[in-house]
Amino acid sequence: MAMALKLYELCGTDASRVFSPFCWRIRMALIIKGLDFESVPWRFTETERLAFAAHDKVPVLVDGDRAVPESWDIVQYLDATRPSTPSLLRGNPAPYLFVAAWNDTVLQPGVAKLIVSDIPALLGDMERPYFVESREKRFGMPLAQVTEGREEKLPAFRATLQPLRQALKGRDFLGGDKPDYADCIVFGSFMWARSVSPLRLLAEDDALHAWRERMLDLSDGAARRAPCFGG
């Protein structure tokens, strides 16, 4: 019998509340593929625990005696080694890299500016100082100041999502009639926010809200059952 896959995922004091956008990409990939996995909680600063993978960040997938770090490598590994599951990079992987590039340079930084101050409360005493210090350095200001007046910043944030709305016109998923890795990438950013913040990023009448609902519904609502603040 095959050993279950293990996925090292970022969490804070609550091991069931996974909140890295990159971990969520892979979690959702596993959900879509219908592959069982064991979640291994990992916290900021626990770099030693990833030494076996010669890496210092999550996600790390462990498949028997094989360790695969980096979300992009993990999804390719899963497509290659689980050919009977739905393929997530269908055909040339290059255009998926543009989706990731847009996500990483526009969507994810945009989400961060709205929710980053919600994260310290979820962290333990060991990792909170690391997180606050490194993020305040990145933003050049206290985290509470980054997200100050965030309700008023929502319209500008929502305007940056126009490429997603345009791409979803006439189809259910970025992948077309079925979700694929393009959906996983973007959904990861939204699940990150949903897992840490009560802020409602999407208006209910937004076509993207309907898309996110479809993603939450996949595999009997697997992502919907994850701990969240209703955001």
Place this chain on the structure above:
Amino acid sequence: MAMALKLYELCGTDASRVFSPFCWRIRMALIIKGLDFESVPWRFTETERLAFAAHDKVPVLVDGDRAVPESWDIVQYLDATRPSTPSLLRGNPAPYLFVAAWNDTVLQPGVAKLIVSDIPALLGDMERPYFVESREKRFGMPLAQVTEGREEKLPAFRATLQPLRQALKGRDFLGGDKPDYADCIVFGSFMWARSVSPLRLLAEDDALHAWRERMLDLSDGAARRAPCFGG
């Protein structure tokens, strides 16, 4: 012997100066595929001339007695009917739609605001009033006002191109080691600008400039030979 393909393309008084971003997508697709084609000049307001295709916009591809309008349909048609040429939508076409969605909602409107006032001078007396009136209505102001102080707007425009730079890290083309339709889509917006405006959209030390040079070099510099103002 097969009849040469015909491509109805947008131009002004100079039939060799094609300046629709959508026409350039297909022109570049044909160049990459190595398919000969005859360019049929078409001007704004000549809707009657496209009646045979039951359409009112270019590009329209004519392949023998078959007329194919709409760039997205044309590239799929070319991939399907010319299987011995390089495929431009490799695998699932859906992620290419996200590239097009970003292009059409971010890049193309951004380019338009920088170059739209250069276009009327290229148009004949028949179509100039139509163009100016419809675009001034769209922008809600005179076209000269839209592009006023455009040199100062370049840094903000260039900042919006970050997803492209990120996607091109470590690879020559958006398509990977070879150009594909993702490259054609984005290149079309740049060729539109280059064909109508002296404004230099890209700094010479920008990685995107190097990518555009690679695109201009394809097929012995086919796109480079198109009339331009050096932009």
